[in-house]
Amino acid sequence: MKERNIGLGILGLATLIVVVSMFLKGRSDTSPSTASNGMQPVTVNIKLGSEKVGLLEDIEVKKLLQERFNLTVAYKKQGSIDMVTSDTSGLDALWPSSQVAAQMYTKPLRMRETILNSPMTLYCATEVADALIKRGIVKVEAGIYYITDMPKLLELITQRKTWSSIGLPNLNGRVTVYSTNPAQSNSGIMFAGLLANLLNKNEVATSRTVTSILPQLKEFFTEQGYKSGNSDEIFNNFLSVGDQPMIVGYEAQLVEVSLNQPQNLPYISKNVRTLYPKPTVWTQHPLLVLSPNGDRLLVALKSPEFQKLAWERHGFRPSNPVVASDPKSLKITGVPERVQSTIAMPDSDVMTTILNYLKQR
Structure with a gap:
């Protein structure tokens, strides 16, 4: 814990240095093209996870970035795993969807800092949620749908139970949870990590324990058939x-x-229900800064104004502690104020082992 706090302090100091340096630069720059905030207009080139496209396309977000920070963001969407393992030439930053993906990036970085957070959930049809409630797998607490018996859900899947066998004759095929391709997309690899923990008797999978559960993980994802490349x-x-x-x-x-x-x-x-697994995992959205323009984007994305827009207009929980994430400000119910039942992801070496095994044909 002490080492983690020191690391966070260093990141905070580094961010402060970026802010101060830009401020001093702005005071000395009086060129006509410089905005009132003292910063030259620039276009920042990044890659990001597909789930954040709507956020950057938001007219209010664009306005904030341009008028307050003199930034225009040019982005390409790509699955987080592909993003951190492919060529980054000409890019100012990468914005994957988890620390797991970020840790797979092995090239030099100027900085890495979490911008937003979102817990992993399952989405299902209302009739599916009702059937799982009858089987004691899902419980509703204060209007929130929780998967309180994940091992029992996995049992339905591994025993190849059909939807019809659990009271859903209108649904074809076997009970399963569909995910993105873990070799390409963050939500897929995060779910693989959560499954590895569950198969490891609800304890974080380690290099010592992961080998025995790899065949079960492989079977689970193979049984899904086609898997999308992005969330x-x-x-x-x-x-x-x-x-x-x-x-x-x-x-x-x-x-x-x-x-x-x-x-x-x-x-x-x-027709739709959001299910919160107990435990679930947090998906953090870190910015990997590759250039000075990326430094400027980091400052903008950590600002209270941006963080507030991200929550109130797009549902991303802020990393800036100044900004509240009150579910009462949202238009849907079934969102908890806090997500407390969580489990850590396996470390990056274990996740790399899982990823490499799942890639095998």
Whole structure:
């Protein structure tokens, strides 16, 4: 804990140095093209996870970045695992969807700092949630749907139970939880980490214990069949097509839809349920800074103004402690004020072992 606090202090000091240096630079720059905040306008080139596209396309976010920080963000979306293992030439920053992905980036960095947070959730049809409640797998507490018996859910999957066998004759195929491809996308690899912990008797999987559970993990993901390469695609498919009755996602995804597509609120309220696994894992969204322009973006994204917009308009929980994340400000119910039942992800070496094993044919 002491080492972690020291690390956080160093990051905070580094961020402060960036702010001060930009302030001093702004005072000495009086060119006509410099905005009133003293910073030259720049375009920042980044790659990011697909679930954050709506955030950066938000007109209020664009306005804040341009008018307050003189920044325009040019982005390409890419799965977090692909992002941190591919070429970064010409980029100012990477914005993957977890520390696990960030730790797989092995090239030099100027800085790495968490910007936003979102717990991993499962999304399912209302009828699926009702069936799982009857089997004692899901419980509703204060309006929040919790998966209180994840081992029992895994048992349904490993025993190849059909949806029909649990009282859902209108759904075809076997009970499963669909995810993105863990070799490409963060939500897939995060779910693999959570499953590894569950298969390890609800303890964090280690290099000593992971070998014995790898075949079970491989079977689970192989049984899914086709897997999407990004979190946005699988979530949108779930809402529009509905051929996957239960999927892995982020809390922020449904919140964002409810805030930005109010016309769909009646459908969401009636047909969709957000399930919080007990325990779940946090997906942090760190910015990996590669250039001085990336430094400027980091300062902007950590600002209270940006963090407030990210929560109130897109459902991402802030990393800035000054900004509150009150579910009462949202348009949907079923979002807890705090997510307390969590488990740590396996370390990066273990996750790399899992990833490499899942890639094998």
